[in-house]
Amino acid sequence: MLTLLSSATSPFARKARIVLAEKKVEFQLVEASPWVADTPVAAANPLCKVPVLTLDDGTHLFDSRVIVDYVDSVSPVARLIPEAARQRVAVRRWEALADGICDALVLAVLEGRRKAAQRNTDWITRQRAKIDAGVAEMARELEDKPWCNGEGYTLADIATGCALGYIDLRYSELDWRDRYPNLAKLAEKLGKRPAFAETAPPAGA
Ligand SMILES: N[C@@H](CCC(=O)N[C@@H](CS)C(=O)NCC(=O)O)C(=O)O
Known part of the structure; x- marks a missing residue:
């Protein structure tokens, strides 16, 4: 299953969460602050920022614009980014x-x-x-x-x-x-x- 590293206050992570929800894509939400010393965010994103979407094959997608692009394109439900x-x-x-x-x-x-x-x-x-x-x-x-x-x-x-x-x-x-x-x-x-x-x-x- 997809995993989203997210922080509750991040507007970028919120954008990714909303797109995942609107597209009805199942994912596991993992709350992680990028600011603490042993944060898992550093291993997933060299820029140490949330959000990060981890795919089934272990690929880590960042930043939020790449994530929403990917999520919108993998599911035909409710297109959020027009094709034209x-x-x-x-x-x-x-x-x-x-x-x-x-x-x-x-x-x-x-x-x-x-x-x-x-x-x-x-x-x-x-x-x-x-x-x-x-x-x-x-x-x-x-x-x-x-x-x-x-x-x-x-x-x-x-x-x-x-x-x-x-x-x-x-x-x-x-x-x-x-x-x-x-x-x-x-x-x-x-x-x-x-x-x-x-x-x-x-x-x-
Ligand atoms: N352009 C990035 C911005 C992400 C970003 O700035 N996230 C903040 C949280 S709101 C962060 O993780 N900051 C940690 C840091 O800058 O070290 C995106 O769209 O994902």
């Missing part, structure tokens, strides 16, 4: 935007955890500017459409929902629901899907 080139690249662009917001958030959070004397507040401000601009771009592109791309639910919505959920966890001051009601509406709709509800990051983590 323009549509596919539009969905992957949404994913790059959402993942980029999460990357900036991770960097800002790690910097914020440093001792005050070592902390570079300009760096945090720089990362927050990327997050603010990224979310504004999401809202602008979503307009008043029901889904991020095309006529239905895709990886674009999943990646966007995971990024917004991670902002709630780590940067709630952004207040994106009030600023961008179209994103709030999308997030509310996504939150009703079992795959989203079951993978919501633990509050206060």
